[in-house]
Amino acid sequence: MSRILRHIIAGLLIPAAVAQGETFTLKNCLSEAKSSNTTLRVAAYDQTIAAEGERIGKSGYLPRVDIQGGYTVQLDPQAIDLGNGRTVATQQKDYTFASLGIYQTLYDFGRTDARAGHARTLREAALYNYAGHEQDVFLKVVTAYFGILQAQKLVQSAEDEVVQMTEHLRVARNLYEQGVVTRNDLLQAEVRLAGSQQSRMDSINRRDNAWLLLNYLIDRKPDFRADLEEGATLPYSAVTTAPLAQVPADHPEIKALEKAVEGSEFDVQESKGGYYPELFAKAGLDYVQNRQVKEQAIMAATIGVKFNLFDGQATTGRYRQAIATRSRSEQALRQVKAALGLEYRMAVNDANVSMERIKVSEKAILQGEENLRINKERYQAQVGTATDVIDAQTLLTQARTDYYRSMFDYQVAVARIKKARGEL
Template identity: 30%
Template sequence: EAIREAEYRRKAALSAFFPQVETQYSYTRLDEKPTFTIPGLPPSEVGPKDNYNWLTTVTQPVFTGGALRNGYLLARLGVDVAKWEFERTKQDLVLKVKEAYWGVLVAERMVEVASRALESLREHYRVAQAFYKEGMIPKNDLLQVEVELAQREQDLVRARNGLETARSVFNTLLRRRLDAEVKLAETLRYEPFRGDLKACTERALQQRPELKAARLAIQMAEKEVKIAASGLFPQVSLLFNYERQGDEPSVSGSRYNPDEESWNVMAVVRWKVWDWGQTWWGVKESKARVFQAERNLQEAIDGVKLEVKEAYLNLREAEKNIRVAEKVLEQAEENFRINEERYKHQVATSTDVLDALTLLVRAQTNYWTALSEYNIARARLDRAMGERWR
């Protein structure tokens, strides 16, 4: 809608270059007929009581001191600014969709982690029950496993609720029904990022729609200066007037003036010679807005540089977290496997198995979270660089 509004404004500015046609129809009734008196003679009627008049005027601007031209250029720049603002909004939406997308994927992995943990614990519970029946472990050990089993069931419910919430957020961003089915073909994965900070910053300074809009804002402010300065010059226009008059609504003349129509062409020069500095101070005000627009651009550049650096460092941090999480996950898986085997041979306690399972679940959660955070950090870096889509 903003682009459409700006385009309408541009068309309105363009129309000011062309002749403007105005027409008016009026009726005037006098209290008495106008007369002309010569001393010594009776008064003579020179006009009717009822007077009808139809006037059509065509005005063509010839010279406006640059107001029309710069007004049109200003409106055209406004269209470009609206387009870049739309691009900015679109990139923000793309980022939100990407974040929601990875949120669904990591929520699916959390459900998978909770499900596997519950399955592993149920298997451990089956073994513990067999040992208890044989009198190999005390009742307390079996109760400990049952408590942990209930906790893992709650974790699975919580993970499934988190997945439903993530899917609802994703559907909301896509303007779908909240309960619409969500099937994502892609999985959480790691793709190395090869760029360096300098290259990312240079790309952002070239592509960010906010910076392009800020540069256009400077040009718009400069056009406003020229529009304000146009008031210092004379305004020249051509006028064509066509008039009909009469004593009847048909404006067909009268017996006093049978020639019902007339026309004339005028060249008009208007020049505001003195206005106590109003126009001059208006020019100064517009120049101040140019300076302000230049400052806004510099602030925007500094903000983009900071945003890119922050996003880049977050990406590298997330990348390192993946490597650490992978190593910890391998160790946690091996630790759980060893403790399970030791428990089956009764050289480890149930507590050892439960602790190993807790470490494994934590390691799996950290690994999938690290992958999700890396992909989200990559999406945020793309947004910071002004990438349209990746």
């Protein structure tokens, strides 16, 4: 008996020994996830990419400056025929050249404005998308955190059951040795103890897996362990006062899709601008090494207009594609609003039901403890059966399991409510 108790106590102390003196609150975990989670690190690059995309989109407002140069060798120098077999060279056989050109769009019927607007909305959408990823990660952290607390309680409940079944086996063995009960009681107690030990191992495995998940989410080493705050809760009263079907308009997922709709409208404007001409100005300096001419460097300025006559229906295709993309974004926005409303209402229902389950299971635990005490006394007084004791212990374990699961379901439901409202 003492050996079993020492084993149980050692098992309970192992997590504390590797915790390295740390106590983790839920706030600590969320803070670590915010700064270290790999999913959020990847999402952060989307903001950087979108910011550079905005820089590219605005580049159309500025002139384009190109410079080029080179060295050319001809088989024969360029010349003109004066007749009577006479020719005059107009170019050297080999020469260097260079040119500098400055090109500025003066007016393109809103295409540059649309590109810049689309890039801006992408940057803003990236910010909201990151906030949405944060909400997703935070929900996973909350689920893992309370999953560990639940698993630890289930481990404790399983340990208690092992202790109770070990004690019951001792009583059954004593009674059997006294010839008071049959060997059936002894075998039944041994089988039930083995089942309790397996349940304990399953609970320990679930606890260890929950720790692996939390460590992954907060970017800790897989073997990291710490003491978690036993009384951790998420406040719920402030949420229940909100209208049942309301999801805030500033929810990050909604705002991100609204920006997507706005960006697709800019796409439509830009693609539509492809049907119109472009006014431009160009200034250039061209130099060609040529001893045969007086002016080797020529400066010029141009104001002109460009108009595409045919591009294989590419402009029409881009315009229709932009229209379809805008429609898809609008439909996605409606779908997300409906989905968030559904998730909110379902989470509220789950939280309310879990609260009722907590109240019922609390009373069931007290009743189960009293039922087990009575049946143990009856068995020891030889007026009850071993089956009654085992059934009573099973009922108590089930009541405790129901209670811990109800607590877990309640906290996760509250987290889902907050996520659906963008408040996690």
